[in-house]
Amino acid sequence: MATEKLLPATIACMLACSATICSSAQAPDAGCKVEAFVLDPDPKGLNVRAGPNRDAQVIGKLPARSENINVTITAAMEPWVQIVNAAIAGDGKIIFKGPGWVFGPLLGVEAHSSYSTGTGGKRAPVKVYKEANVRSPVVTTLTPGLEVKILGCSGQWVKIQHEKATGWLDPASQCANQMTECN
Numbered sequence: 001m002a003t004e005k006l007l008p009a010t011i012a013c014m015l016a017c018s019a020t021i022c023s024s025a026q027a028p029d030a031g032c033k034v035e036a037f038v039l040d041p042d043p044k045g046l047n048v049r050a051g052p053n054r055d056a057q058v059i060g061k062l063p064a065r066s067e068n069i070n071v072t073i074t075a076a077m078e079p080w081v082q083i084v085n086a087a088i089a090g091d092g093k094i095i096f097k098g099p100g101w102v103f104g105p106l107l108g109v110e111a112h113s114s115y116s117t118g119t120g121g122k123r124a125p126v127k128v129y130k131e132a133n134v135r136s137p138v139v140t141t142l143t144p145g146l147e148v149k150i151l152g153c154s155g156q157w158v159k160i161q162h163e164k165a166t167g168w169l170d171p172a173s174q175c176a177n178q179m180t181e182c183n
Contacts, residue, residue: 031074031075031154031155032073032074032075032076032153032154032155032156032157032158033072033073033074033155033156034072034073034109034150034153034156034157034158034174034176035070035071035072035073035109035174035176036070036071036073036107036108036109036150036158036176037065037068037069037070037071037089037107037108037109037176037177038062038063038064038065038067038069038071038086038106038107039065039105039106039107039108039147039149040062040064040065040106041064041065041066042064043064044061044064045061045062045063045064046061046062046063046064046102046103046106047060047061047102048060048061048062048083048086048096048098048100048101048102049100049101049102050100050101051101052077052080052082052101053080053101054103056101059100060096060100062086062095062096062102063095067088068088068089068090069086069087069088069089069095070086070087070088070089070176070177071083071085071086071087071096071102071107072084072085072086073107073150073153073158074098074099075153076104076151076152076153076154076159077101078104078151078152078159079103079104079105079151079152080101080102080103080104081101081102081104081107081150081152081153082098082099082100082101083096083098083099083100083101083102084097084098084099085097085098086098089177104149104150104151104152105149105150105151105161106149107149107150108147108148108149108150108160109147109148109150109158109160109169109174109175109176110144110145110146110147110148110174110175110176110182111126111128111142111143111144111145111146111147111148111162111169111173111174111175112126112144112145112172112173112174112175112182113125113126113144113173114172123144124144125141125142125143125144126141126142126143126144126146126169126173127141127170127173128140128141128142128160128162128165128167128168128169129167129168129169129170130167130168131168132154132155132157132159132168132170133168134170136168139165139166139167140162140165140167142162146162148160148161148162148169149161149162151166154168156171157169157170157171158174
C-alpha cells in the first residue's frame, strides 16, 4: 500500500525535475542587445533556427553576406545567438522578424576606434578584453575596421574571435554597419 502511494509521487517528482532540467538547458546564457551583420558567404543563405542547435527546425533564411544584412542579437548560448530581426542595410527593409537562432560565428562586427593616435589621423588600436568589463585585462588589440566573428554577448558587449584570439569588445568598439564607418 505504501508503495502505491509513493509511485505517483516519485513519478511526479521525476517529471518536475526533468522539466526543470530541459527548460534550463534551453535558457540563454546571457541577455543582450547587440547589432551585427551577416558574414556567411553561402549563396544559399544563413539558416535561422527555432533553437540553438543545428538540429533545430529552420524557420527562416537570411541572404548571404553580399546582401549587407544587419541583425539585432538579444541572447546567446555560445556559440549560438538569438536574433529578433534582420534588415537590409541602407533601406532598413525587415526580412526576418524573430526570434530565431543563428550560428554566431557566421555573424560579425567591425572593430571600431573613435580615438586618434595623433599620428596623421590614424585611429588607435581596438582593445579586446578578457571579460565583459573595461577593468578586465586586455588580451589583444585589433586594427580598426577589422571584421571579427561573434561567439556570444552580454548586455551591450560582444564576445568575438579573430584568428586565435577570443575576448570581449565594449559597446563603443563595435560597428555593425558594413556600408559606412561608425562614428
